[in-house]
Amino acid sequence: xxxxxxxxxxxxxxxxRRLLRQLDExxxxxxxxxxxxxxxxxxxxxxxxxxxxxxxxLEVGGRLLVNPSLGxxxxxxxx
Numbered sequence: 001x002x003x004x005x006x007x008x009x010x011x012x013x014x015x016x017r018r019l020l021r022q023l024d025e026x027x028x029x030x031x032x033x034x035x036x037x038x039x040x041x042x043x044x045x046x047x048x049x050x051x052x053x054x055x056x057x058l059e060v061g062g063r064l065l066v067n068p069s070l071g072x073x074x075x076x077x078x079x
Contacts, residue, residue: 005059009034058073
């Protein structure tokens with residue numbers, strides 16, 4: 001089964017590490033795509049956020065969530 005969440009991240013992002021830790025603690029499955037290693041995904045994020053490569057950006061159900069809290073992720077999964 002594919003994880004319901006894709007996390008667009010970088011290795012140097014502290015906010016990304018914090019959110020990934022929270023997802024792990026909440027037992028929420030995800031897959032990570034490093035936008036430094038896969039720049040085509042960074043371009044997609046830029047197109048959706050007005051030109052910014054803000055990480056973490058999560059994709060949940062086809063929607064992008066830019067730097068969400070764990071509560072926002074849970075609400076997106078529930079909808």
